[in-house]
Amino acid sequence: MTTPTPSPTSQLTHLQRLESESIHIMREVVAEAEKPVMLYSVGKDSAVMLHLARKAFYPSPPPFPLLHVDTTWKFKAMYELRDRMARESGMELLVYQNPEAAARGINPFDHGGLHTDMWKTEGLKQALDKYGFDAAFGGARRDEEKSRAKERIFSFRSANHRWDPKNQRPELWNLYNARKAKGESIRVFPISNWTELDIWQYIHLENIPIVPLYFAAKRPVVQRDGLTIMVDDERFRLRPGEVPEMKSVRFRTLGCYPLTGAVESEATTLPQVIQEMLLTTTSERQGRAIDHDQAASMEKKKQEGYF
């Protein structure tokens, strides 16, 4: 975890500047918000966020808890890393599962879009309300998707958690307006200006622990609806004729395992993963089912409160 010291006139590298910007943003939130929280999804962006938070506040531990809005359908390897990182960082880990979704048995096999809506979008709102967090760090990046390219770093939410893309606060220089009325909250995106390549390279340089699913290994998978899905536990409902086969696959993005597509790969090291990523011809979010509905689907989801 060393950052090379530049000589007086040397240029900072783009990663040093991005790191400094993200740390600055996190400190602003801690200084101005009453009760911040960091959303922790266990993915590679969350891994970088947690790492940056530890740097920002060292030698203090990050002065906020981690919140995992759990759908109960994540990969087993994600739960393992989550618990390990919470232990190592000395931070409090809050796990929230929407009780209504649990009671109704909402699952990715029977409920399609409702699954994401109830467990993630509703679960997140409920968790923020329950604990009274007024600022929540998220790991969204502007290079991920078109509507995210326009979202502010400090993104204001109404008391109903809604985002109004036409009424965003102007954000100049590195001055962030964190003021809000009671009940309103702010989503903060400290890695807004990072790209997927920046994330991978930073993980590589800083040796940040990530879920092993990002590296290729023989895993049991089935082909379904154009996606390669991993059979991660016994809850997976095989359709007639489906037989899991062992293939060398890895994941470019991690979510609920029955909804997350794997790619066939032999990349077992970070440079190999980066190499594949750079030479690939499809964008990152293609592995997720929710973005394909229509061109503006992410913008709609965000207005409703999806991160």
Next chain:
Amino acid sequence: MSVTTTQTSSYQTDALIAADIDAYLLQHQHKSLLRFITCGSVDDGKSTLIGRLLYDSKMIFEDQLAALEADSKRVGTQGQNIDFALLVDGLAAEREQGITIDVAYRFFATEKRKFIVADTPGHEQYTRNMVTGASTADLAVILIDARKGVLTQTRRHSYLAHLIGIRHIVLAVNKMDLIGYDQEKYNAIVADYTKFAASIGINAFTPLPISGFMGDNITSRSANTPWYGGPTLMEHLETVELDVTADQQKPFRMPVQWVNRPNLDFRGFSGLISSGTVRPGDPIRVLPSGKTSTIARIVTIGGDLEQAVAGQSVTLCFADEIDCSRGDVICIADAPAEVADQFETVIVWMADDSLIPGRPYWLKLGTQTVTATVQAPKYQVNINTMEHMAAKTLELNAIGVANLATDRPIPFEPYATSHTLGGFILIDKITNATVAAGMLHFALRRSQNVHWQALDVSRETHAVLKNQKPAVLWFTGLSGAGKSTIANLVEKKLVRMNRHTFLLDGDNVRHGLNKDLGFTDADRIENIRRVGEVAKLMTDAGLIVITAFISPFRAERQMVREMMAPGEFIEIHIDTPLADAEARDVKGLYKKARSGALKNFTGIDSPYEPPHTPEIRIDTAKLTPGQAADLIIERLIP
């Protein structure tokens, strides 16, 4: 696809990625970062240009390209061709209306640099968006339609880019394909722009003949413009000097964001260095207090640093325990920033509700948030003609020059020197909206230049409500003369008469408000000035204020007298011969002073200047404290 395919650097990059990923990563790791903005209207081909840069640097994936091709056919404006503009017009509303409303940020990289492009709208009603996008940019690409030349909007964009302090201006004369790559027409446009640019203070810019649609001079030299010998747009973007590099040459400054205090043994100050370089052992000064210390450590999780530079987020520890908190600015000791509370500023109004001169807004500058009021503008700038116009307020998207006052002195630098310590936002105290952005020009030296806006509830209202005439009963005299004793009695009598009073006493003020002050002449003067200001506020609130301070100097008592409304300052000299006061010596202070244990004691080794014509003079040799109090009440309320 009818786009021309050019030999771009991305193909060589691909080869390196495939052959030696570690070498590629090493190369990428050392890239610098340039942020730039593109200014122009939709008609100028701005979004097309950005789409082209992304496309040529291979930042568009196959699935995005497929979606783009489908979108192009459905809503595109280029017939069957790829409409690059659709890549960057993000929000659904924008796609429907075919205009860019907000600021969108795009990312691409070449072998030399990484780039962040702020794509901002060009229409006049989106001035605030352009200013927002420009605020973080090192460079501006001003687009001109070659068929139309320098237009009103070109002047507006150039003015705004210059106003926000962008040092590198690129004049991209676009759509050269539509004028047959005509060199003479190009030269005429550049000459025209040169004349205009000089008139608003832009002394250097880089002109380029391009076609975003056809790809001329974007990433490779175009065969269509053999007469052009300069760099391509990409070459220029890859080599231009960065602002952050220039900032490292300036004196050290770091606004404190957060005090890091994990335990009693560690106290660090966290922030982003805005200029200069810092090393352990450097002498520093904390503003606004002016306290000094030296840097003991630069702390990071990876170990202490030998040095840190502008652009780095660090945590600093001092050698001494001095007061320092969020909002303070740590400076190199011998070249600190300025501190002031009144400024001339340029303000860009960004809210639907217009500026209300005199209304208190939150002002955020660096990491400080203070209350500020803006005077009526000196003038508003017509952003199309740069003419100065008279204005009483500033409406949405208006830009004006106005004086601004903060409720306390703040460390700052002129915006031209530091964007961090000279750029600010104004926040509405009720709605919490960001209503304006501003840039400090310079501090106003004399406080009388600013006249405060009359408040709706006036001081008269406060006084009428309390059924009394506000006043300051200013007791002055030697230590031990009996000021506090008599002042207390006067207050009790006034309260019994249903008067609203407040007693400010030397001891209670020095334990709180003025606990940072000593007894040097300078500190005594500051002590009295502050007491005067507090007393003035209390008279504004309608109170009868009673003060009991030695206040040895005539000039300071006169200063306080002038702060008050005529007739409200009543000077009461408690006149006791020094020998009597010293003989009484209630607190044993004279004894200490005579022995030398107490320095600067009034009457012993510091002078007392008795008033020449006080409103009331009490001779303590002739009156008891009770009689003195009665006399004062009689004179006040006949």
